[in-house]
Amino acid sequence: MNHAISDALVITKRQLLQLSRVPEVLIFSTIQPVMFVLLFRYVFGGSIDTGQPGGYVQLLMPGIFVQTVAFTLVATASGLAEDMKKGLIDRFRSLPISRGAVVIGRTFGDALLNILVLAIMATTGYVVGWRPTSGILQITLAFFFLFMFGYALSWIGIFVGLSVKDARTVQNVGFIVTFPLTFLSNAFAPTTGMPRVLQYFAEWNPVSSMVAACRQLFGLENQFGATANSWPSQNPLATSLIYMALLMLIFIPLSIRKYKNTSA
Amino acid sequence: MKTVEAKHLVKTYRNGEVKALNDLSLDVEEGTVLGVLGPNGAGKTTTVRILATLLKPDSGSATVAGIDVIKNPEKVREVIGLSGQYAAVDETLTGWDNLVMFGRLYHLGYKKSVDRANELLERFDLVEAAKRPITTYSGGMRRRLDLAASLIVRPKVLFLDEPTTGLDPRGRQDMWSVIQELVTGGVTVLLTTQYLEEADQLADDIAVIDRGTVIARGTSDALKTQVGGEKLEITVDNADLAKTQEIVTRVSGHSAYVNTRTVSAPVVNGSKDLLEALRALDDAKIHPLDIGLRRPSLDDVFLSLTGHVAEEISAEPATQKKGRKK
Numbered sequence: 001m002n003h004a005i006s007d008a009l010v011i012t013k014r015q016l017l018q019l020s021r022v023p024e025v026l027i028f029s030t031i032q033p034v035m036f037v038l039l040f041r042y043v044f045g046g047s048i049d050t051g052q053p054g055g056y057v058q059l060l061m062p063g064i065f066v067q068t069v070a071f072t073l074v075a076t077a078s079g080l081a082e083d084m085k086k087g088l089i090d091r092f093r094s095l096p097i098s099r100g101a102v103v104i105g106r107t108f109g110d111a112l113l114n115i116l117v118l119a120i121m122a123t124t125g126y127v128v129g130w131r132p133t134s135g136i137l138q139i140t141l142a143f144f145f146l147f148m149f150g151y152a153l154s155w156i157g158i159f160v161g162l163s164v165k166d167a168r169t170v171q172n173v174g175f176i177v178t179f180p181l182t183f184l185s186n187a188f189a190p191t192t193g194m195p196r197v198l199q200y201f202a203e204w205n206p207v208s209s210m211v212a213a214c215r216q217l218f219g220l221e222n223q224f225g226a227t228a229n230s231w232p233s234q235n236p237l238a239t240s241l242i243y244m245a246l247l248m249l250i251f252i253p254l255s256i257r258k259y260k261n262t263s264a
Numbered sequence: 265m266k267t268v269e270a271k272h273l274v275k276t277y278r279n280g281e282v283k284a285l286n287d288l289s290l291d292v293e294e295g296t297v298l299g300v301l302g303p304n305g306a307g308k309t310t311t312v313r314i315l316a317t318l319l320k321p322d323s324g325s326a327t328v329a330g331i332d333v334i335k336n337p338e339k340v341r342e343v344i345g346l347s348g349q350y351a352a353v354d355e356t357l358t359g360w361d362n363l364v365m366f367g368r369l370y371h372l373g374y375k376k377s378v379d380r381a382n383e384l385l386e387r388f389d390l391v392e393a394a395k396r397p398i399t400t401y402s403g404g405m406r407r408r409l410d411l412a413a414s415l416i417v418r419p420k421v422l423f424l425d426e427p428t429t430g431l432d433p434r435g436r437q438d439m440w441s442v443i444q445e446l447v448t449g450g451v452t453v454l455l456t457t458q459y460l461e462e463a464d465q466l467a468d469d470i471a472v473i474d475r476g477t478v479i480a481r482g483t484s485d486a487l488k489t490q491v492g493g494e495k496l497e498i499t500v501d502n503a504d505l506a507k508t509q510e511i512v513t514r515v516s517g518h519s520a521y522v523n524t525r526t527v528s529a530p531v532v533n534g535s536k537d538l539l540e541a542l543r544a545l546d547d548a549k550i551h552p553l554d555i556g557l558r559r560p561s562l563d564d565v566f567l568s569l570t571g572h573v574a575e576e577i578s579a580e581p582a583t584q585k586k587g588r589k590k
Contacts, residue, residue, distance in 0.1 A: 014357065017356075017361055086354075087352035092369070093318055094344065095366070096338060096370065
C-alpha cells in the first residue's frame with residue numbers, strides 16, 4: 001500500500017514522457033477541441049437564435065467542455081489497449097508493484113492531460129466571446145466538475161481498454177459510442193426539438209446533466225433544453241455528482257479486478 | 265534444490281476447446297538452465313506465463329524459489345525476471361527512460377534506478393543508444409534492452425521466452441553470448457526456444473514439449489543420441505535426382521529421403537561419409553547445388569520422439585523458417 005501511489009506516479013510520469021517524445025499526440029488532442037469551438041461558434045453560432053444574452057457561444061462552451069472530457073474515455077482505452085498489445089502490461093504485471101498502480105497511473109496521466117486541454121479550450125472560448133457571469137468560486141467548481149467527469153469516464157476507458165485487445169478497434173468503437181452520446185444531449189441543441197424517445201434519453205444522459213450543471217455554474221439562466229420537468233434537468237448538479245460517483249464505484253473495482261486477472 | 269517446479273499443469277482456452285497444457289510437469293535445478301524446446305503452440309509460452317504469475321492454470325501447482333505461484337504471486341514477482349517473446353518495453357521512450365522506469369517500479373528509488381540503468385546499458389552495449397527512442401533500435405538491441413529490464417534487481421529465476429525468435433544470425437549470436445554470461449553468474453534460467461541449436465548452446469538440460477506435455481527430458485547429448493546423428497543432405501538438379509538418391513542410399517545404408525530436389529539420409533561417419541558421397545557424385549558427373557552434413561533439427565527430434573513432424577512449425581512464416589535452418 002505504501003508504494004501504491006509512488007508506483008502509480010511512475011506510470012503517470014511515463015505517460016508524460018511519452019507526450020514529450022511524441023508531441024503530435026498532444027497537438028492533436030488539443031487541436032480537435034479548439035477546432036470544435038471555432039466551428040460551432042462560427043458555423044452554427046450565427047444561425048441559432050437562443051435568446052441568450054451573449055449569444056450561442058455561452059451555451060456552446062459548456063457543451064464542448066463536456067464533450068471533450070468525455071473523449072478521455074477513448075484516449076484512456078486506446079492507450080491501454082496499445083500497451084496490452086505491445087506486451088508492456090505483461091511486463092508490468094510480472095513486477096512486484098502494487099495491484100492497480102498501472103491503471104491508476106494511467107488515469108492520473110489522462111487527468112493531467114485533461115487539465116491542459118480544458119485550459120486551452122477555456123482560452124479559445126474567451127477569445128471568441130465566451131464570458132461566464134458567475135463568480136470565480138462557481139467557475140472553479142464547474143471546472144472541477146469537468147475534471148472529475150473526465151476522471152470517472154477514464155475508468156470506463158480502463159475497463160474497455162483491458163477488455164478489447166486492439167487499439168484501433170477501441171478508437172473506432174469509442175468514437176462511434178461517445179460521439180452520439182455527446183450529441184444526444186443538450187450540449188449543442190435543445191432536447192425539446194428531438195423525437196420523444198430521444199428526448200427521454202437525452203434528459204437522462206449524464207452528458208446533459210453535466211452540461212446543465214456547468215451552465216448553471218457558469219451563471220446561465222437558459223438551460224437549453226432542460227425544459228421537461230424530469231428530475232435530472234431540475235437538479236443537474238446533484239445528478240452529475242451521482243453519475244460520477246456511480247461510475248467510479250462501479251468501474252474502479254471492476255477495472256482493477258480485470259487488470260489483475262487479465263491476460264493478453 | 266529445485267528452484268522451479270511445475271506439477272501437472274493443465275490449461276485450456278476457449279472453454280476447454282484448446283488444450284494448451286496437458287498435465288505438464290517440469291523442474292529446474294538451482295543455478296542451471298533448462299531449455300524448453302517445442303514448436304509454436306506446444307505450450308511453451310503458456311508454461312512461462314503461469315510460472316511468471318501472469319496466468320492461472322486450470323489445475324496443477326507450481327513453485328518458483330520455493331514460493332507458490334498461485335497462492336503467493338506477489339512474492340514470486342520479487343524474485344523473477346521475465347523477458348518475453350515480444351520486446352515488452354515502452355517503444356516511445358528511450359532505453360534509459362525505460363530502465364529507470366522499471367528500476368523505480370522495483371522500488372529502487374531514483375538515484376539507484378539511474379545507477380542501475382547506466383550499469384545495465386553499459387553491460388549490454390547500449391550506451392550509445394541510451395538516449396534514443398526504442399523505435400530506432402534494431403531487433404537485437406530491443407531484445408538486449410528487454411533482457412536488461414528483466415535483470416534490474418538481479419532475479420533468482422529468469423524466464424526467457426523465445427529470446428532470439430525473429431532475430432538475424434548476428435543478433436542471435438550476440439544474444440547467446442549475453443545469456444551465456446548471465447548463466448555463468450549463477451542465475452537459474454528457464455528458456456523456451458524453437459531451435460535445438462539454441463537449447464544446445466545455452467541449456468544444461470532440455471525438456472522437449474509437444475501438445476502441452478513434456479515428451480522427453482535430458483541433456484542435449486542424451487537427446488541427440490536418442491534422435492540419431494548427423495544427416496547427409498544433397499541438393500541436385502531434377503535430372504540427377506534418381507542417381508543421387510541411389511548414391512546416398514548406398515553411402516548411408518538407409519534408404520534416402522527425397523524432398524523436392526534435396527536428397528537426405530542419416531549417416532554415422534560424418535565427414536568420411538560426406539567425402540565418399542562427393543567422390544561418387546563426381547564419378548557420376550553430378551554437380552550438386554548444395555551438399556552438407558546437417559545436425560539434427562527440431563523436426564528430427566520430433567520425428568524420432570513422436571513419430572510425427574512438428575506440424576505447427578510448417579505453418580510458420582517463411583522468414584522464421586529460414587532463421588531456424590542455419
